[in-house]
Amino acid sequence: xxxxxxxxxSGRVQGIGFRYTVKQTALGYEVTGWVKNLADxxxxxxxxxxxxxxxxxxxxxxxxxxxxxxxxxxxxxxxxTGEFRGFEIAR
Numbered sequence: 696x697x698x699x700x701x702x703x704x705s706g707r708v709q710g711i712g713f714r715y716t717v718k719q720t721a722l723g724y725e726v727t728g729w730v731k732n733l734a735d736x737x738x739x740x741x742x743x744x745x746x747x748x749x750x751x752x753x754x755x756x757x758x759x760x761x762x763x764x765x766x767x768x769x770x771x772x773x774x775x776t777g778e779f780r781g782f783e784i785a786r
Contacts, residue, residue, distance in 0.1 A: 700740070700741075701739070706766030707764045708765060714738065716759050717756055718782060718783065722782075724751060726749060727742065727782055728740070728742035728782055740756075746772075
């Protein structure tokens with residue numbers, strides 16, 4: 696059964712290519728889902744896959760050059776639903 700990971704990133708995470716970098720990083724992992732800007736200035740990530748893939752993906756995001764923009768992350772795990780077919784930037 697797939698796991699679901701929701702992450703809220705805060706800091707200077709909008710207007711810097713954050714979502715594009717997360718999407719490109721996702722290509723290296725067997726994960727599906729989306730990343731989007733929130734009205735309050737945060738970025739939300741919702742991804743599904745094997746838990747170990749999701750954990751590796753989550754570690755890779757700051758390592759992709761984004762660490763200096765991230766002030767805080769909040770993560771929440773739940774059971775996956777299998778509803779996603781790829782990884783995209785949501786509007």
